[in-house]
Amino acid sequence: MLSRLPEYIDPLHLADKRGELKGQIPVSDLDRLSDLLMADTGSVTVMLFFGRDGRLPKIEGEIEAELNLCCQNCLQTVVWPVKHTVKLGIVKTIEQANRLPDDFEPLLVEKDTVCLKEIIEDELLLTLPTYPKHQHNCLALHTDITNTDTKAATGQSHKKNPFSILANLKNTGES
Numbered sequence: 001m002l003s004r005l006p007e008y009i010d011p012l013h014l015a016d017k018r019g020e021l022k023g024q025i026p027v028s029d030l031d032r033l034s035d036l037l038m039a040d041t042g043s044v045t046v047m048l049f050f051g052r053d054g055r056l057p058k059i060e061g062e063i064e065a066e067l068n069l070c071c072q073n074c075l076q077t078v079v080w081p082v083k084h085t086v087k088l089g090i091v092k093t094i095e096q097a098n099r100l101p102d103d104f105e106p107l108l109v110e111k112d113t114v115c116l117k118e119i120i121e122d123e124l125l126l127t128l129p130t131y132p133k134h135q136h137n138c139l140a141l142h143t144d145i146t147n148t149d150t151k152a153a154t155g156q157s158h159k160k161n162p163f164s165i166l167a168n169l170k171n172t173g174e175s
């Protein structure tokens with residue numbers, strides 16, 4: 001069973017001793033993220049490996065969670081699985097950050113210790129879609145349920161989905 005993670009970590013020290021952190025953080029602990037969710041249930045599974053790439057101290061790993069986002073079509077909960085690969089270069093200055101290899105994101109460390117959940121929260125916030133939506137046509141489903149005349153609803157389903165028309169326009173425009 002995965003344990004709770006420390007609140008503060010010393011990333012450079014962990015990189016020197018090739019440390020690793022595995023555990024879970026309750027979603028409700030992540031205040032900025034929780035504000036964007038329909039419900040802050042569940043937890044984030046965190047696996048981080050510290051080390052060095054040449055002289056560069058780094059954190060690599062994975063974050064996994066299921067977040068209850070608000071579907072921008074029907075405004076109901078859409079369970080959004082997140083599996084995010086972490087690849088951070090630990091830097092102390094902006095200059096160092098600018099010199100990082102392209103596939104690294106900077107983790108700017110100004111003090112010895114940093115708040116672990118803030119790193120995780122920042123990473124998760126980056127992965128959130130701007131317009132989360134159900135994969136199925138949730139608006140049509142909603143119409144079917146509220147519409148008492150099911151025949152009319154079935155007849156409407158023959159209409160072309162406006163998004164597929166848009167997609168066609170886009171394709172012809174590009175070719």
Ligand SMILES: [Zn+2]
Pocket residue numbers: 071072073074075076078133134138139
């Ligand atoms: Zn929806």
